[in-house]
Amino acid sequence: MTILLTPEETAAVLPWQGLVDELRLVALDASVKVPARLVQPLAQGANLLIMPALDSDTAITKLITHTPANADKGRPTIQGDVIIFDVATGQRLKMLDGPTVTARRTAAVSALAARELASQPKGPLLVVGAGVQGKAHIEAFAAVLGTQQVMIASRSDASAQALARHAQSLGLKASVVQDANAALADCALTVTCTPASSVVLSSLPKGDSFISAVGAFTPKMIELSADLCRHFTRHGRVVVDTIDALHEAGDLLQAGLDPSAYPNLADILKEKKRLNRTGCVLFKSCGWAGWDLAAARLALKA
Template sequence: MPGTGGLGPAGAVRAIERVLLDGLDPEAAPARSAVPVPAGELLLMPAAAGPYAGVKIAGVVPDNPARGLPRITGSYLLLDGATLQPLAVLDGAALTALRTPAVTAAALARLAEPEAEHLVVFGSGPQAYGHLDALLAVRPLRRLTVVARDPGRVAALVAYGRGLGLMASAGGPEAVGRADVVVCCTTARTPLFDGALVPAHAAVAAVGSHEPEAREVDEVLVGRAELYVEARTVAAREAGDLLLAGVGGRQLWNLAELVRGDALVPDGRPRFFKSVGMAWEDLAVAAEVYRAGRRRAP
């Protein structure tokens, strides 16, 4: 089963941007189906756009990391859009590890200051590595602070950052007070830091949960920030970071509006992007993996 065929972070970001610039409406995208199972949760995520259709079947298994296995499992079936004949099967976990950071990077390429240098990342799993790689494709990062619970995994990510030429170190939640960009990619169900500490110039992204009862940021940050989501329809069901903060009638800009240049991006207040994961994103990246593989074929 192929992974992501050598497609890198920059290519994945371009794939996300391309489908939005071509007119895809995230608000009309099919909803995710979530089925509780004894091991965790099964997710079914179908989508169709342009010449392709596809579906991801993903498992979320909270106990897997303790077994040395990925928390996210699954497969992606890419189909020809006109005939629905199978074209490729991809590793669902590898696809998720590429597409989630690509979505964040597409947003933060517009929300983070052009000279943003200091990234604070909460988490030390695959998404933390993926987000670091993706954000280096869109911003001139020079400094990395890792905030996570497992000292060994923190040390490994710090070493990885140093290998990329960054000034990297472990830190605590208070590091957000010196951040240009903050990314939360954890399994936390309660806020990770005091939102009052986030500088007014900073951009923050939270990607760790698609549950309405879980959040990684507090109502203080949400209240201070301009708010951005993949789609308002999905955020209203799944974005606990916003729902638990009681955003009510607040303006939420979606990712298409942001990428197309229609969203307000203010100075003088933080910008907060909340991602829950959507099926059209998987399709966009899976299709690019497939196209890239065909271009390399003899």
């Protein structure tokens, strides 16, 4: 059996619809346990992340580095692996490409949240950030939600144009916009997937907008202005991906908001705090090793 999967092989065992379905199962699985992840600072703003998770059958650890400075040097900002073990025997079963797992499970979580919460889950979609996550979100939203129209905003016009061409190759209507805040009014769905070094969205959304903010996963990172975050608390809804957002949702924390006050995605799926499909929704995604466990479980099924 092949143990170490390449990025291409990892993507092949994580089809979008199957991944979304497995994410839902993990969110509802009472046997899933996810210890707090370790984020070890490295030189020049980089981090080493160690993220374990397990259920009754499978245990995983994701070991990745996040090196923002690589973005300007043509190197990947996320590197590493997801190691899968059998709980009963301790045997190492597979090793998945870490950046591929991260990109696909993050985009699939956004698609799952949009499917459950968005008033208009088919879009149009605004993607702020034209990197790996921007590409993954376009693919996931098209495959899972049937999104047909995409607008792309990025600080790099070349990256935005390349991503637009990729979206067009998928059969989507895609265009590049210079002002993400102006485009927000025309899009029912928005995803912010930037390095989260500064605010990229500050305009107030229309009444039925859905925003998935995925770039910020530490208290010091930010993509959304404080006024925008507070707008959702007053005029819409806020949902976090997991309870771990309590310590990691930089957008909310810097707006003076308590992430523990909001329902998480598992609450929504369990219908304990079901929300109506009306009004604007902010989904704050910080990442969780449980989502990596879902990818591992799907990979083992393949």
